[in-house]
Amino acid sequence: MTRVRAIPTGTPPDTPSDAPPAEHGAGAAPHNIEAEQQLLGALLTNNDVYDRIASIVQPAHFYDPVHARIFEVAQTRITRNSLASPVTLKAFLEDDEGLKALGGTAYLARLAGAAISSFAARDYAQMIHDLAIRRELIALGGEIADKAARVDVSSEPSEQIVEAEQALYQLGERGQADSGFQSFLRAATDAVNVANAAYKRDGGLAGLSTGLADLDRKLGGLYKSDLLILAGRPSMGKTSLATNIAFNIARAYRRGTLPDGSEGAVEGGVVGFFSLEMSAEQLASRILSEASEVPSEQIRRGDLNESEFRRFIDAAKQLESCPLYIDDTAALPISQLAARARRLKRTHGLDALFVDYLQLVRPASAKDSRVNEVSEITQGLKAIAKELDIPVVALSQLSRQVEQRDDKRPQLSDLRESGSIEQDADVVMFVFREEYYKEREKPGDHELEKMAAWQEEMTALHGKAEVIIGKARHGPIGHVELSFESRFTRFGNLVKPWQQPGDKGGEDGAGF
Numbered sequence: 001m002t003r004v005r006a007i008p009t010g011t012p013p014d015t016p017s018d019a020p021p022a023e024h025g026a027g028a029a030p031h032n033i034e035a036e037q038q039l040l041g042a043l044l045t046n047n048d049v050y051d052r053i054a055s056i057v058q059p060a061h062f063y064d065p066v067h068a069r070i071f072e073v074a075q076t077r078i079t080r081n082s083l084a085s086p087v088t089l090k091a092f093l094e095d096d097e098g099l100k101a102l103g104g105t106a107y108l109a110r111l112a113g114a115a116i117s118s119f120a121a122r123d124y125a126q127m128i129h130d131l132a133i134r135r136e137l138i139a140l141g142g143e144i145a146d147k148a149a150r151v152d153v154s155s156e157p158s159e160q161i162v163e164a165e166q167a168l169y170q171l172g173e174r175g176q177a178d179s180g181f182q183s184f185l186r187a188a189t190d191a192v193n194v195a196n197a198a199y200k201r202d203g204g205l206a207g208l209s210t211g212l213a214d215l216d217r218k219l220g221g222l223y224k225s226d227l228l229i230l231a232g233r234p235s236m237g238k239t240s241l242a243t244n245i246a247f248n249i250a251r252a253y254r255r256g257t258l259p260d261g262s263e264g265a266v267e268g269g270v271v272g273f274f275s276l277e278m279s280a281e282q283l284a285s286r287i288l289s290e291a292s293e294v295p296s297e298q299i300r301r302g303d304l305n306e307s308e309f310r311r312f313i314d315a316a317k318q319l320e321s322c323p324l325y326i327d328d329t330a331a332l333p334i335s336q337l338a339a340r341a342r343r344l345k346r347t348h349g350l351d352a353l354f355v356d357y358l359q360l361v362r363p364a365s366a367k368d369s370r371v372n373e374v375s376e377i378t379q380g381l382k383a384i385a386k387e388l389d390i391p392v393v394a395l396s397q398l399s400r401q402v403e404q405r406d407d408k409r410p411q412l413s414d415l416r417e418s419g420s421i422e423q424d425a426d427v428v429m430f431v432f433r434e435e436y437y438k439e440r441e442k443p444g445d446h447e448l449e450k451m452a453a454w455q456e457e458m459t460a461l462h463g464k465a466e467v468i469i470g471k472a473r474h475g476p477i478g479h480v481e482l483s484f485e486s487r488f489t490r491f492g493n494l495v496k497p498w499q500q501p502g503d504k505g506g507e508d509g510a511g512f
Contacts, residue, residue, distance in 0.1 A: 030134045031063035032127060039124040040070055041115025044085055044108065049118050050078045053125035061132035066098040070108070086112050140167055159364070162335045165342065208269055208352055208391060211248025213493045214480045215467060219427065222352060222391035223474060227382040229358070229421055231396040231410065232431035233403070237465060238395050239278070239356055240286065240489040241431055245393070246271045246354050247287050250324035253351075269351025270323040272344050274337060276360035280326040286489050287324075291315040295487040323348065334380035335364045338387075345388055353388070355381065357395035358421070375420035382424045396421060398430075408437050412470045428471040433484060435461040465491060 039057070043049050059075070062068035073092045074084035082088070086108035094105050103110070144164050148157075207221025222228065232238040252268030275283050289296035292315035294308045304312065325344060332340075337355070344350050355361065358381070363373040378394075385392040398414045410430040415421045422428060438461055443450035465484040469477045483492040 029063070029138060030131045032131060033064060033067075035124045035127045036062055036064055036067045037111055038115060039121055039128060040067060040074075041111040041113075042118040042121040042124070043071070043074055044089070044112040045115050046118045047074075047078050047084055049121045050075070052122050056122065057125040057129050061129050063128075063131070063135070066096070066102060069093065069096060069098070070111075140164075143167075159335065162339050165339050208249060209252065210245045211252065212245070212480075212482060212491065214482070218469060218475065218478060218480050219472065220475055222393070223426070224389050224391060225386045226391045226426040226473075227378070227385050227424060228391060228393045228427040228429065229396050229415075229425040230393055230429050230431065231398050231415060233398050233410070235436055236431040236433055237484060237489070237491070238431045240484075241465075241467070241491050242354050242356055242393060242395055243273075243283060243286050243489075244290065244491045246273055246324060246352070247290065247322075249352050250322045251319075253323050264349070265351050270344075270349040271325070271352050271354065272341060272350050273324065273326045273354045273356070274332065274340075275326055275328045275356050276330055276332060277356055278328065280328040283326055283328070287319070288312060288315050289488050290490040291319060293488055296489055331360065331362050333362045333364050334377050337361060338380060338384050341384055341388060345390075350388060350390055352390055353384065353392045355392065355394040357397060359397055371420065375424075378420050378424040408432070408434070409466075409468060410470075422471065425471060426473045427469065430468040430470060432466045432468055433464070434466070435464065464494065 039053070043053075054075075057071075059068040059072040062071060070089065070093065073089055077084040077088065086105070089108055090105040093099050093108070099105065099107060144160070147160055207219070207223040207226075209216050209221050210219070230238050230242055249268050250271045253265055253270060254267040255263065256266035257263060273283065285299050286296055288294075289299055292308075292311040294304065294312050298304055298308065299312065325348065327340060341350065341353055358377060359374070361377045361381075363376045364380075381392050381394050384390075396415060398410050402408055402410050402414050409432055412422050412428060414430075415428070435458065438454070438457055443454055445451065463483055463485065465482045467480045467482060469479065471477065481494045483494045484490070485492070
């Protein structure tokens with residue numbers, strides 16, 4: 001679309017004293033003053049028009065700053081169920097210097113009088129929105145060109161590409177390159193909507209379900225914009241738990257209409273999984289082992305009978321449309337990880353992101369200490385969560401000091417470079433399987449009493465795991481007991497002694 005400069009023949013001038021200057025070119029930036037006047041006139045004549053345009057145009061989309069202020073005042077009144085008309089807006093705008101340059105509050109009456117019809121208001125709103133995006137693109141293109149033209153040793157071309165992609169993504173998602181401040185009213189409305197969604201689920205989850213009932217009850221689900229750290233010593237099963245949760249979310253995915261009218265995930269979600277340690281094939285084998293109930297070591301060896309192989313193939317067919325995307329590129333810099341996550345959300349959607357594991361992500365540039373490098377990585381992961389408005393689950397290793405204690409249960413101080421990880425995370429969870437440690441305390445066969453006591457303890461611990469919540473911004477800390485089937489690397493809900501197979505608790509305990 002070429003630049004539009006429609007000049008109305010009526011009295012309202014189209015260039016007020018505080019109109020923005022032309023940008024990046026000899027002519028004016030793309031705009032259509034007449035479309036803005038027609039939209040405002042239709043709105044002031046019939047407030048019902050607002051419901052048809054509210055999701056399309058915002059004050060920042062108007063080229064004329066005076067028009068932006070008029071729309072903002074009208075918008076505020078309409079959302080409060082008050083009348084927005086030339087008469088009611090007069091008191092709010094009579095001291096506006098820009099409006100005085102257009103003839104004062106009489107300009108409001110002329111806008112309403114010159115409105116042709118309200119039926120085309122949505123088309124005018126779309127035109128205003130599209131022209132605003134074009135202006136943003138021109139400004140962004142100029143910034144990219146200016147930065148590329150400056151040869152600066154501290155600004156690598158690859159970094160500039162990532163920055164440009166981030167700015168373009170934000171522009172595509174929100175219609176503006178920088179959201180800036182927002183009013184408390186808007187933030188409070190978002191908070192009420194989250195609480196309302198949880199209330200409609202009978203006091204259920206405000207966040208994304210993990211598929212593990214007891215963990216969901218403790219956490220309230222995985223909240224958007226949260227960074228969750230899942231930590232544990234080797235062989236505790238943190239990767240297994242992460243893949244279980246990722247698979248549960250992707251398997252439950254159902255697309256539909258969201259409360260704001262847009263299309264998206266109404267159950268489950270699209271999942272991105274950065275596997276920096278294991279290959280995509282190994283990760284897929286774990287998920288297929290869980291789904292088909294065939295031990296993962298048998299899958300790797302190909303040691304399957306006909307029944308097991310049939311279950312394995314059937315599970316693969318059922319999961320081929322599962323929206324779980326795996327990136328197994330090794331040693332990804334945090335900037336590239338963010339760029340790939342943005343690209344995935346733009347192309348396929350993205351509702352949850354997993355990173356296995358945090359210490360294998362590289363910083364964007366070398367730092368003077370490992371603590372500073374990890375700090376940059378955790379801050380980058382938190383920024384991804386906020387920017388894409390999704391939960392980010394990052395796995396983390398624990399230091400070896402856990403092994404030196406009698407009580408092997410991990411705590412926050414056991415996190416490697418714990419200062420930055422603990423500080424930036426919204427939730428910190430530890431995976432702990434006491435059975436793993438108890439198994440290595442097996443007494444000699446000649447120690448009959450000790451052997452009997454050890455066997456009794458092993459029986460009590462068998463097939464059980466514990467998720468210790470060491471930090472939670474949105475709820476209490478504590479622990480959650482889960483079942484663990486090592487053959488299938490599968491976590492599930494643990495059936496309590498008082499729960500019967502036929503009741504709700506029994507159903508929850510069936511596993512996944």
